[in-house]
Amino acid sequence: MAEPVVSPAAAGGGGRLRNAFGGVLCAFTLLLIGVLAFSIRLFSVIKYESVIHEFDPYFNFRVTQFLSKNGIYEFWNWFDDRTWYPLGRVIGGTVYPGLTLTAGTIWWLVNSLNIPLSVETVCVFTAPIFSANASWATYLLTKEAKGTGAGLMAAAILAMVPSYISRSVAGSYDNEAVAIFALIFTFYLYVKTLNTGSLFYATLNALSYFYMVCSWGGYTFIINLIPMHVLLCIVTGRYSSRLYIAYAPLVILGTLLAALVPVVGFNAVMTSEHFASFLVFIILHVVALVYYIKGLLTPRLFKVAMTLVISVGLAVCFAVVAILVAVVASSPTKGWSGRSLSLLDPTYASKYIPIIASVSEHQPPTWPSYFMDINVLAFLIPAGIISCFLPLSDASSFMVLYLVTAVYFSGVMVRLMLVLAPAACILSGIALSEVFGVLTRSIKFQLSKLFDDSPAASGESSPESSTNSNKSENRNEKSETAPKERPSKKNRKKEKEVAESVPVRPRKEKRLLALPFELSVMGILLLIVLGGFYVVHCVWAAAEAYSAPSIVLTSRSRDGLHVFDDFREAYAWLSHNTDVDDKVASWWDYGYQTTAMANRTVIVDNNTWNNTHIATVGTAMSSPEKAAWEIFNSLDVKYVLVVFGGLVGYPSDDINKFLWMVRIGGGVFPHIKEPDYLRDGQYRVDAQATPTMLNCLMYKLCYYRFVETDGKGFDRVRGYEIGKKHFKLTHFEEVFTTHHWMVRIYKLKPQKNRVRGKLKKAKSSAKTSSTLAAGRKKNPWQ
Amino acid sequence: MPRATSDARLLIQSLSKAYAATPTNLKIIDMYVVFTVATALIQVAYMGLVGSFPFNSFLSGVLSCIGTAVLAVCLRIQVNKDNKEFKDLPPERAFADFVLCNLVLHLVIMNFLG
Structure with a gap:
């Protein structure tokens, strides 16, 4: 951040040379905006490490690796047998190839220039590079609608809008990273x-x-x-x-x-x-x-x-x-496809497709998330709409329409906030630039009046000006923090541009929009404060809220920083200690990571194309041990992986996702009923929990030997002691539990011997151990 | 009723008179458009008779015709002297754009033909 903070100052200083350098200045500013967009997204690399984030990016990363190793033709024909076992998945025909091809091309280009970057590095930095491109595309689009000033403003705002940052920090190697650029650029070319x-x-x-x-x-x-x-x-x-x-x-x-x-x-x-x-x-x-x-x-x-x-x-x-x-x-x-229908009818997904509804980013957003993601832009948008209507052109009507539809879609799904962000940035850029235009013009006018003492126009500050002053006063209330240097510099440049354009404008317009001198200065200062507030929020969001890779977790406590690297520990264990062709079952969230990091075959993954298959795994997880063992055995599963946050307080673990497993499983296999897992409509795993809940596989795999950690079995996520503390596993055995117990891996016990052998064994053991014999008293054969 | 027919005759007469005044190059483009649209219609009729089995072939055939027709209409709009919106655009430039767009279109169609 430090670099772009300082350098626009220099740009502002150089800009005093007026018109001749206008274009150069503009290009330089755009370059700095690009640098800003790139560097504000590097917090994740600096605070954590250069690593791929979350779930879907791991899949994209794996595909990119395949592409760079085997070439484009192999990629189109790739049938992946390491996922969706035993069905497999045709990757080439079911994936949106834009992101992968882009990163693959960048990698190939860089390597042919003898710059030996790894595929992973290229993947990590693809998103920041494309967000710089996106802010340039925003400049072009806004310029088509409302001129250079608004374009620069909108580009600067987009470079650091939190909503977009959340999807494009370094390492977040997902489709949206390049798609937002493509979206804006397509709109620009259409308007052009x-x-x-x-x-x-x-x-x-x-x-x-x-x-x-x-x-x-x-x-x-x-x-x-x-x-x-x-x-x-x-x-x-x-x-x-x-x-x-x-x-x-x-x-x-x-x-x-x-x-x-x-x-x-x-x-x-x-x-x-x-x-x-x-x-x-x-x-x-x-x-x-x-x-x-x-x-x-x-x-x-x-x-x-x-x-x-x-x-x-x-x-x-x-x-x-x-x-x-x-x-x-x-x-x-x-x-209509299910996803589109759930957009048109917001209640559709929760009624018919639990798999779409189960993803948290498909839920409708809450009001605070608007403030979190677009911040002060939410207050600037109405002003932007107004200025789009004065005068209404084809381009500006397009902006308004884009905004209105995007607002609707963002109201249906949180993840579509991302589509709203560019519209919000463009309209706020237009609004800010218009207001700055009005204020600086009136300052200039008042100054020239002071010097010239020409016929005054103070009486003519028409309703127009009063609405403007109202607008700026409204904004005052929102902004409290101290102004930062950066926006002020940027804004000063904007003043300059407006000043350049003033002599061309007819005198009449100038008179109409003249405000009192003090008011204009106040307004500009307050807008700068507002911009500063926005910048502070964005930097905070980029640094604190959106940079966590979710594959490595950290927590800060009194005795310093704790790092939880359990996921990679578990996947590394899998890749080192299991057979190459072993199948690992887990809930679908961890499918992509397992195939990418552990290179083991999984049953289901995040590409939720086969609901029945997912429902099978959900049913297994919510069945008692024996039934679950049978299901898993029929799928040739050797290991079961569960994510458990109860020891360290990691809230998005499998116990919290469990109800969705029950719902999705019950949607296909009706013997799984959600009410069986709820006590009086409440989901709980403490002593009040239902016996079905306490006997299901997920509970057992998560809490097996949990009581040995602190003697009470206190679950830190749920905040109470668990219901069933001492139990043994009959069909599964624990093979690995990570350092903080976040990932636990179990192996399916081999099938029991048939009755005849079992009988012999029982007899022989009866001779040696009396306890066992006592346990088998009920056996009719004895 | 006779009034309606006379109106229609008047309309057709004045239409043909107005159309006769269009420059020759625009007329050529118009013929080209009519030809491509007719080709598209023939293909659609053929599809109705035979069925749309290689669907990509049918799609690329029809869309190729409609696409060239649309592009020709765009060219006609741009080179029309009466159109005040495109005064600055030289006809050579318009034709170059037309060729470029057609190249892209038919590259895609050859790819899609399968």
Whole structure:
């Protein structure tokens, strides 16, 4: 952080040379914004280490490794037999390849330049690099809508918006890392095409859309948002031939390109997510035809033609709509995938797809998470919307539409806050730059009035100015912390740009927007304070909240820093002490990590494509020991891995996830019933817990020998003593427990000998040990 | 009723008169558009008769036709002298863009044809 804090000051100093250096200054600022975006995401590397984070990134990392080792053709044909045992998974056809190919290309490029970086290093730093790209793309997009000043402001805000940081810190090697850049860049090219009407940009737009389709399932957002905007333009009478050039080639080329990606394939023309674009494509042609004929005919004749064209056009439209509806209605899910349906109907997932609902990032967000993730931007957005309407252009209406839809989607799912973040940044950038423009212009005006003593315009500070002052006063209340240097420098630059543009503007506008001198200075200071508050929050979020890799945990207590490296300990144990072809069962959360780090075959993993398989594992975990052993044995499982946080107080362990295992298991195998595991509707594992709960496999594997640690069996996560303390395992044996007991690995005991052998054994043991004999008194054979 | 027919005749007459005034190069483009759309329609009809089994072939055939038609319409919009929006755009540039876009389109289609 220190570097970018200091250097914009120098940029601000150099900027005094006025217009000639405007472009250079802008480029330099953008460079610094890129450096800022990159470096603010390095906290995780500095505080922890250069390591891949969480769950999905491990899978992506493994795929990238495969790609770099075996080449692109092997990658497309890769059938992975180390996961989803015994089904396996076709990786090449079920993965969004954008991220992997990007990182693979970077790795190849770097290595061909004789810079020996490991694949892991490249993967760790892909996200920060692309967030720098994303902030540049934001600059371009905002510049298309509202000019350079707003663009720089929006880029600077996006470079450090917490919502985006949470998904793109170094090591968070996930699809979103490159997808947000692709999203913004596609929007930029669309707006650029809309503004210029050039087919060249339309081609680029389609290619950028292709990259987005490669990268993330969120591409459906683009292919629905752009048609919505086109429709909005048509309805509000803003149709132009530029609109046609921006949209029509995009649909055709984009659909074809999307169909090239194996994971999308024919879905690009078969599922309802894409139908909106085709419908708007047809409407656009009808409208284009109408406008063309209108240009040919005289107004009187046009009226006649109008009735004809409209009736024919409507008939065609209705026919197409009818066909579409028929096609859609014939498919069981109405042609929408489960994830899209859960977006349109927020209650859908919790009703029908527990697997989607079980992921915490698919829950609706709480209000504090808005404040946490976009902070002061939430208060700036309304101002941004207002300034988008003065004057309304095609580009600014696109911004408003993007914001509105993104707000809706972020309200449905926490993870889609990520889509909201760029919109929020762009609109706040516009708002801030407009307000700075007004304030600095009025300062300049007042100053020149002082010097010139020209006819005053103080009386003319119209309603416009009063609303502005209200706006800035509103902002005062929010900001309390001391201002930092960085935004002030940036803002000063903005003043300069505005000042540059002032002489060009007509005098009348200047008069209308003039504010009293003191008020303007106050307003600027308060905005700077607000910016400082935002920067402080962002740095805090990047450093403290979002940098934990979740594979290595730390906790700070009175006697210093504790590091919990249990996950890697367990995976290393697995890779060193088990056979290469052994199967490891665990809940699906740990599937990707097990295959990537321990290189062992797993039953289920985070790609939750087969609900039944997951339900089988869930059923095994919630069954009593014997039944569970049978299930696992039938799947050829040799080891069972559970994550247990009760000793150190790690809350996201398997006991806390257990209810989802019961729900998902019960969804497929009805003999598992959720109420059996709840006492009066409450989930608990203490003495009040139900016998089903205390006898299920998950409980036993987690709490086996737990009482030996402190003598009481006190669970630190749940905050009480466990219900059943002393018990023995009959079908499983403990083979490894990590240092802090966070991961426990059990081995399935081999199958018992058949009855005849068992009888002999029992007889022989009866002779030697009296206790055993006493235990077998009930045996009818004796 | 006679009034409606006379209106229609007037409409067609004035339409054809207005269209006759369009420059030749635009007319050529129009013919090209009509030709590609007709090709697309023929393919759709053929699909209706025979079935859409190699679906990617059908898709690429139809989308190739519609795509070229759309691009030709874009070109027509850009080189139209009456269109005030594209005064700055020289027709050579418009044609170069058109060729580029077509190249990309058909590269994709060859890839997709399978």
